[in-house]
Amino acid sequence: MAGLTNQLSIENLYNIHRDKLKLEWVAGQQGGKHSIIRDDEVTTTESLHSLSLVGHLNLIHPHQVQIIGKIEIQFLEGLRNISMQDSITQLFNSKPVCIIVADGCEAPTLLKRKSDEYNTPLFSSPKSGNKLANVLHYFLTNLFADMLTLHGVYMEVTAIGVLITGPSGIGKSELALELISRGHRLIADDAPLFSKIGPEIINGTCPKTLQDFLEVRGLGIINVRELFGDSAIKKNKYLKLIVQLQPMDADELLSLDRLEGSYHTRSILDIDVPQITLPVAPGRNLAIMMECAARNHALRVSGYNASEVFARRQKRLMESGKE
Numbered sequence: 001m002a003g004l005t006n007q008l009s010i011e012n013l014y015n016i017h018r019d020k021l022k023l024e025w026v027a028g029q030q031g032g033k034h035s036i037i038r039d040d041e042v043t044t045t046e047s048l049h050s051l052s053l054v055g056h057l058n059l060i061h062p063h064q065v066q067i068i069g070k071i072e073i074q075f076l077e078g079l080r081n082i083s084m085q086d087s088i089t090q091l092f093n094s095k096p097v098c099i100i101v102a103d104g105c106e107a108p109t110l111l112k113r114k115s116d117e118y119n120t121p122l123f124s125s126p127k128s129g130n131k132l133a134n135v136l137h138y139f140l141t142n143l144f145a146d147m148l149t150l151h152g153v154y155m156e157v158t159a160i161g162v163l164i165t166g167p168s169g170i171g172k173s174e175l176a177l178e179l180i181s182r183g184h185r186l187i188a189d190d191a192p193l194f195s196k197i198g199p200e201i202i203n204g205t206c207p208k209t210l211q212d213f214l215e216v217r218g219l220g221i222i223n224v225r226e227l228f229g230d231s232a233i234k235k236n237k238y239l240k241l242i243v244q245l246q247p248m249d250a251d252e253l254l255s256l257d258r259l260e261g262s263y264h265t266r267s268i269l270d271i272d273v274p275q276i277t278l279p280v281a282p283g284r285n286l287a288i289m290m291e292c293a294a295r296n297h298a299l300r301v302s303g304y305n306a307s308e309v310f311a312r313r314q315k316r317l318m319e320s321g322k323e
Contacts, residue, residue, distance in 0.1 A: 008143060009037040010098050010121045014276045021099070021132060025105050027122040028115035034097050036064050045216030052138045054146075056129055061088065062094035063278065064134060068111075072101040074190040077108065092118045102129035124281070142203070145195035146269050153214075154192035154204050154237075156185040157294040161237035163205055164290075170280055175245070178287040180214075182242065185234040186224050189214045194239060196269040202239040241297045242266055242275040243290060247268030252279070274300075 011032040014023055036053065054065035059070040070074075074085050091099075093116050099115065101107045109150030115122035125132060152165035153176040164172050173189060180186055197203050212225040212233055225233050262277035276293050280286065296306070300312040 006038040006144065008140070009033055009035050010252070013136075014121070016125070016301065021125050021127050021135060021180055023123045023125050025121065026101070026124050027112040027113070028098075028118070028120045030116075031098070031119040031121045032061060032062070032083060034119075034121065034142065036097050039295070053140045054133055056133065057091070059090050062091070062096060064097045065121075065131050066091065066096045067129045068099060068101050068105075070105055072129075073101070073103075073105045073108070084108075085305065088114055092120060098127060100132055102132050104126060110174070115282040141197055142195065145197045145203075147193060147195045148269055149191050149193050149207075150268075151190065152192065153181060154187040154239075156234045156237050157290055158184070158298070160241055160294045160298060161187070161239045162290070162294055163204070163239060163242045164245065165242060166280075167247075170218075170245045170247065171286070172245060173214055173288065175286050176214060177216055177222075179290060180224060180228055182291070183303050184291075185232055186214060187234045187237055194268060196271065201271055201273060202271055202273070203236055204239045205236040209285070216233050218232060239268065239273055240301075242268075243293055244275060244277045245280050246277050248281060292295045 009032065013036065014025065017023060024290070052061065052063045055063040055067065057066050057068045074302060079087060088108075088110055088132060098121040099111070101111070101122070101124045105124070107124055112122060114120075135185055138159070150163065150165070152163050153172045154161070154163050155176055156162070157179060164175060166172055176186060176189065186211060189203060190210060191207060192204050193204050193207055194204050212223050213221055214224050215221050262273045264277070265272040266275045267273075274297060276297075278293065280288065
């Protein structure tokens, strides 16, 4: 389940962020074709690149994008000439993909000369080093994230990212439409895109071709933004809960755990996501059930489990009755 891309050229990185980060290409223009590589594609046997994508100057554990701010410049300029030359040579021997001088500092002459010598792009920016590191780390992490497309309707329900799944024709889109009419927000219909952007974080978005649209049987394709306004659409949300709509007959309903319900976990991009199986049967208001499921999940995450509280209360009552 690889990301959409495993590398990004420095030229593209520069063109994307030139205006936002006020980047100026100072030296090393010949290295524009060099690429930042997805970190798990880099190994010490293949490359000298660090596994880390971007960070402040580090000669021991170098980054692919090395940021040199005011403190680092002061450190380098405070060294004796021979020590400064050794440090900068060590920097380039680690083969960074590019170097950015931050905080509006002037790039040392030696740094410019070495950038041209090694064909390593050197940029400068008036932005702070922390700002550059945060923006580029967020951008690259999302760019190289593992991605997966799942079938279902992805929504924000009571501020929680909920994926509604189930067999075709079960009523996912009709349920989504009712939830939207109740003030909840649509993220993606049919093929939401999920990306792993952290050890325990899955971000859900909508492919550009599907944005704002919802297919409802009998109505066809509707534009949710045009019908309900901008507030009915959410650009993205972290996935916190999966609700599986499942048709059940009377015997199957009786087999459900009446205390705990149907709580399981489902592995998405190697992360366990809570999943609830919600029976679809005549007379059940699925929109209210969905709202309740989202609110109840939030309570469980905060440490409150209604079934456990109920069981303890019954135990206390039985013990008091025996006394």
